[in-house]
Amino acid sequence: MEEAAGPSPKGFTRETWEMFARDGILVIENALTATEVETLVAAVEKQRNPTSWNIVETDVRFTPLIDLPAHIGYVYDVYGEMLKLLRSEFFKREPQQPIRNRWHFDGPRVLPFEVFSPKVPLRIKVGYWLTPLTTENRGNLVYIPGSHHWAHLPQYHTHEPHPQERQLTIGPGAMTLMWSGIWHRVAENNGEDTRLNLFLEYGPSWIVSSDRVSSDPEWMSGLSRTRRILMRDYEHPNNLVKLPEGDVPLYLPRPGELDPEAELYTDNVPPALRKRSTWLEREELV
Template sequence: MDKSCLQYSLTEEERRTFDETGYLILENILSEEHVAALTKEVDSIYEAKLREGHDPKKAMFHPNFIPDHHLFADLVDYEKVLPKVWGILGWNIYLYHCHMIVTPPNGLEKNNKTFGWHQDSGRMNREMESHPRPRVSLKVAYFLSDISEAGRGNFYIVPNSHLKDDDIVVPDGEGQPEGAIPVRVKPGTAVFFDRRLWHAASPNWSDITRKVLFYGYGYRWVRTKDDMTVSGLWESSSPIRRQLLGAGKNADSYYTPTDADVPLRTWLQEHAPELARW
């Protein structure tokens, strides 16, 4: 990994925004050319799913897409994003979850039915005995389509809900929680969000198709959420990418890693030692 990536390190303002609100929006993380190349591969996968019988009016949820194309693998340690991820979570991290979502127009009339509000990580939210619940992981969402207007299948969030609301009041069938807003962004934008932030998908009432790539980073002792098949990429990957794809010499190395298990720590010790102390 080239040390030039340190120019994209998490700033104090970004840290403060993420810590206080639970999310961070960074525009122009992907160039127009990068968006076009990724969109081409997403479209190819989506078209294949349609041929296999996927309902064209329903969203396509496609996990474990990293092995599908090198462009997806290249985002795992993307220089403009990874430094911000380790700036938030530290160096003992990996990609525990990923999914691609394509949300076509649903052809229905717009309504205000309650969305599927949730925090990520399922049972973790019931079985961790603390308040606020621990962060443990975050997601980075790369938006490939223009959702700068509401009604386009936007990702909805309740800002600041990650720290104060172990539960939120969700209307019974009609309306959304107090403070809920749509995330409205242009193609090429990356949205970072804390797993504890209350969020929901919304219907696509527009005439465009929404396309997003989600990369979930967590601590190496967190189990994968998908049936990941990325181990086939380990041999051809750089040491740091291999760590991010879940490599480890044995089970205990995810709890008490050596330098060989976490080359990201070794790299930071050399190039940014203040980030490798803990």
Template structure:
């Protein structure tokens, strides 16, 4: 029996979207309850590698994060019906570890995403921070506010400091949202313990995934309706741009949500062929 779509959790406010659009970065403290944070930390600690991809298929604790209410509403506000999980991964950065990311931005390098989408990100990276980052140089994420529209950075592919850089300091359970084009790197870990965190990246369904070529059908069959859809495992290539009927709508409208397309289509037009405005469109945020 196919379950009905649920209401999407809340996401951006006008104020938080404006901050995100300006800085390319948003911090939500205490996004996770301390018990959930502890469970996720334990799930990372039992892994035998410092980093891994497609983690949602490897542990039930990570599977639950595919559509976690703490973040999925933000991604849905940007991508709406086309929402897709593009990548999931964990990091364990040990003290003294020399291998760390240099200045870069996420997404394609030769022709960045902003060439095609200057007003909204084509990927949003959701980060969950499981260990305390109360000071600098504890394996912190370093970023330059507002740099998501910079095509070039002199410090690119180095660890050289930038006068506008910020090191993220956070409590365990904090969540961050990062615009795909934001210039960022990782600080050294001179602390006393490993930095543990999770990343989940979302974008429109027609973007290629970057952590998997496909998923195990048996694993997919055990997912909830929403999680199965967000994985976007289709056999027909055209389904990534023209969604299958059974996957529309992804979410039911939120209470009080306006329908800009009401009355624009006759009954002969199937729901999967009708436009459904995103939160950004409905609120004039583009």
């Protein structure tokens, strides 16, 4: 018997959403406790490769990231009942690493998400920074605030500096949310320590996952209801578009939060076929 749905953890305020929509990035320091950082550092250090995908399935210490309270409420506020984990990965950026990402934005380049959805990102990337990045050129994320609506960047696919670029300088345990179209690259690591971080990408279930075709059934059977739903490992692909009855609701409204759309249906329409508003819609921010 799976557990019953509860309200989602807290997410955006109007202020934090407005910052995110303006800058294409939101930085939240101390999102993780020191113990959480320590556990995740140990899990990343155990990995032999410098990066790997679908990590939530590969180590029990990564599995709780699927619905970690520090971030899940934020992405639920945007994608609501169709929320899905699209990709999970870690990165180890060793000192003097010759290969590092050049200017790019995440997601499709030939026909970017921004063409269709300039007001709401179709993917949000949650980053957790596990090692201190208090100075520049330690493998920091380099980004251009407000660039998430730019279709083109002359420096694309190079490491040429941009006059508006900034290096992310934060302490261990900081969290970032990145709008799918924001231009970014990775700085050199001229320090002595390997930079460690995690990324989790979310979107609506009808955007394809980019780190797996399917999940291991035995691993899936050990997940909580919420985590199982967020993996959206459906046997039939149409379930990604029309959610199965048992997977709605993913979360209940938070105390004091009412969904006016929930009242618009009579009993002949099953819950999985009723439109549910997102926090963004209810706040009229989109």
